[in-house]
Amino acid sequence: MSEKSSTAKRGAYLAAICANKQIGERFYRLGLEFSGAGAEAFAKVQAGQFAQLDVSGAALPPAETIPEELADVAGRKVLLRRPFSFVDVTTKDDRTLVDILYCVVGPATLRMTTLAAGDSVSIIGPLGNGFRVPEGKKTALLVAGGMGAGPLQHLAKILTADFPGIEVIAFAGAKTAEELPFERQLDKIAQQLEFSLPEFAKYGVQSLVATDDGSAGFAGPVTDCFSEWLGKSDSAGESTVIYSCGPEQMLTRVAEIAKARNIDCQVSMERRMACGIGICQSCAVECRVAESNETIYKLCCEDGPVFDSKEVVFSS
Amino acid sequence: MEEKVDISVEFAGLKLANPVFTASGTCGYADELSDFMDVNSLGGFVTKSITLRPRKGNATPRIVETDSGMLNAIGWANIGLDAFVEEKLPVLEKLSCAVFVNIAGETIDEYVAVAERLSGEQAIAGLELNISCPNVELGGISFGTDPSQVSEVTSAVKKVVGEKVLMVKLAPAVTDVSVIAQVAVDAGADALSLINTFTAMVVDIETRKPVLANKTGGLSGPAIKPIAVHLVNKVYNEVAKSLGIPILGMGGIRTASDAIEFIIAGASAVAVGTANFIEPGCAVKIIDGIKKYCVRKNISNVKDLVGSLDQDLTE
Structure with missing residues (x-):
């Protein structure tokens, strides 16, 4: 880890x-x-x-x-x-x-x-390579879109178990309450703005929910919910790390937010892949070459799927 | 009985432990497969395409699954000749199976430059000339579908390969594959490999756009196997048999039965391609399965199977 x-x-x-x-x-x-x-x-x-x-x-x-x-x-x-x-x-x-x-x-x-x-x-x-924990972090912010909530639950578990000095907060969004990939308890609390999903609460992690149609939690994209929360938060940029997994459009926005606030950010990318073991070269992710205008294709399966958000040239 | 079965083959003067290769673009530079199989158990190994300069390859999506197959449009993404020689050849040098390097280029000069540099390398048994890739704007299939260009690029490369075996990889979607095969052999090909993928397209009906960024891609996998068996048999009968030119047969091979079909149809050796993506160690099972088939059929030497297709339907 x-x-x-x-x-x-x-x-x-x-x-x-x-x-x-x-x-x-x-x-x-x-x-x-x-x-x-x-x-x-x-x-x-x-x-x-x-x-x-x-x-x-x-x-x-x-x-x-x-x-x-x-x-x-x-x-x-x-x-x-x-x-x-x-x-x-x-x-x-x-x-x-x-x-x-x-x-x-x-x-x-x-x-x-x-x-x-x-x-x-x-x-x-x-x-592939999973999420990494850089030295000196005190706050970890997990931003999930749709099915991206899966690996971020696993991350929440590992962070809380192995890094007791890091406070973890999760944000989970989807188009509608129905499309949040959690157990059905959501119906009861769908109208509430702030609550903790049991999936994260069991690790002692507070979570915020957003739905595009407002059918559960924050009404709007999870990235707006996240950005709003960040605006009110006093977490220092350098001691914070953002972990995100979800649709590329959402990751693009998370990367922009992270860049604007100078916060370390790791994104889990998704690509069509055949082999998953670095052979077929299908799952190319366009990445910047440090200190140049050039880009190269890295492989989602071997170099990722988790990348530093600054490195990725998002396609949406 | 099993010990007495000889599945070694001779392939354009090379002595191979067995007739099973892994196909270009589906087995990397060998080290990628080593977590899943002993690459040395193969008869031969073909690297992914190497070009003179590194190539980024095409935009994504680069693949899409189809019924019993897949389309790929990678676009010769590779590290380039210099990095290949420096980083990958030392790994390939340790292999005991026959190593072929698949070479590609946009111009004849590029093919020649890559071939010339590799011709002196001890680690390499031969070169596979890629004149049938459907996924690049220049080079590839534009050479392989024109008999005069097949002749020109093959003879130009032949002049610089020295003792290395020159194998030419044929495109399947031509009016008569035997015409291309004959031209390649006349120009100096020591062996033929067939088939490469078929140019194909998948349409997203929601967006009315092709799914692949490259619009088209090469169809591979079980879907193309019966066509591949037919074309191998055709080239064997019409060109290869009389001239003693070995064929490396490929197209949708996943099992020993698939491989044996190709051998009966006329392939001296076979290559496993797309199946490596799904079951990276399957070549080992195929080798074992060929041996078992020979035992069951009382065939003491797999060479006796090559081109043994019984076309007499009167019995």
């Missing part, structure tokens, strides 16, 4: 499915259990790292349960693995339990919904 810790060795492992719980209309939480070498590799995983799942062999759900907008793509044969980051990682005896938060968006995630306890899935990982 910190810059001094070692990165786990990547490999191809088989994980047992121990849970696959629907937590919202489109959101699921998949529980995976590793033993042996896989348990060892995934025990040391950093928040923000990811793994490639092969779900091509999973069955489709019954036709009548397939959302209409996915009906056309549902039957497509899945070829490539799909990358996922982790919402939680725990170790128990000699096993490692890894939870993945996913949203049903296409043929692969549709198939994932039918995975059940007793099934197994092939996983390549852990991959």
Whole structure:
């Protein structure tokens, strides 16, 4: 997690499915259990790292349960693995339990919904570089858009466990209350402006919610909520670090806010990727070359997915 | 019985432990694969495309999945010849399998410059001439679809490669692939590799734009396998067999059965491509599967399988 810790060795492992719980209309939480070498590799995983799942062999759900907008793509044969980051990682005896938060968006995630306890899935990982904790930070601000809340929950857990001197505050946004990837308790508190999501509260982390349509928490983009909060806060720029994960448009805005206030900021980027292990060169992220006007393509899978926001040339 | 099966092959004068390669662009510069397989267990290894100068490659999205396949438009993103020689060759030098470097360029001079520099390198068994990449504005497929340019670039490179095996990688979407194959061999190709990807497009119907930033990309994966088997068989029958030119067959190989189809159709060796993205160690399983097939079929030498397609349908 910190810059001094070692990165786990990547490999191809088989994980047992121990849970696959629907937590919202489109959101699921998949529980995976590793033993042996896989348990060892995934025990040391950093928040923000990811793994490639092969779900091509999973069955489709019954036709009548397939959302209409996915009906056309549902039957497509899945070829490539799909990358996922982790919402939680725990170790128990000699096993490692890894939870993945996913949203049903296409043929692969549709198939994932039918995975059940007793099934197994092939996983390549852990991959990439996660969030880092620079020296001297006293405040960590987590800014999540939509599914970006997954790895930031994992980060909240690690920060509060391993860095007791750092105060952690989370901001989570989505278009609507329905699209916040949290368990359904939201309905009861949807009208409240300030509350703490249980997902973050369990680590003692205060959180603020924003929805574009105002159906939960702050009415407007999470970046406005964040910016407003920063304006009122007395956190010093140099002792603060921002961690963000979400749509690129949101990351672009977070990076601008961080730059204007001269705060360190790390963003988790997303790209279409085939291999995830640095071979296919698909997941290029345009990056500035220090002290020049030149840019180069780095790989989201190997150089990222977490990048320093100053380095990234955002595409939206 | 298994011990008695010989799956070693001779490929353009090279002695290979087995007929399985990994294909250019799907196995990096070898070190990337080492967490997943022993690269030395391969018969051969083909690096990603190397150009004279480093190339950034195309904008993203660079890939999109399709039914049983994928499109890529990477655009020869690579570290360039100098960095390749300095940083990657020392790794490749340690490999015991046959190493081919895939070389590419926008002009014939660029191909020649890269080939000339690499021809003296001990680590390299041969060069694969990429004249069939569909994803670059200049060079690539624009050479590979024109017989006179195939001839010109192949003979120009042949003059500078010395003892290295010169393998020419063919584009599949031409009027007659055998015409191109014949021209390449006449111009000095020691081996042929086929097929490269098919130029293809996926449209986003919401935006009415192509999904790929490059608009088009090369289709690979299981979707193209039957076409690839057919084209290998065609080139084997019409060009390679009579001239004793070996074919490195590829296109959608994921399993030993896939590989064996290509060998029966006329490939002396096969290359695993897109499957490396999904199962990075699958080449090892394929090697093992070929051996098991030979045992089951009482074939003592895999060479006997090459081009053994029984086309007599009267039985």
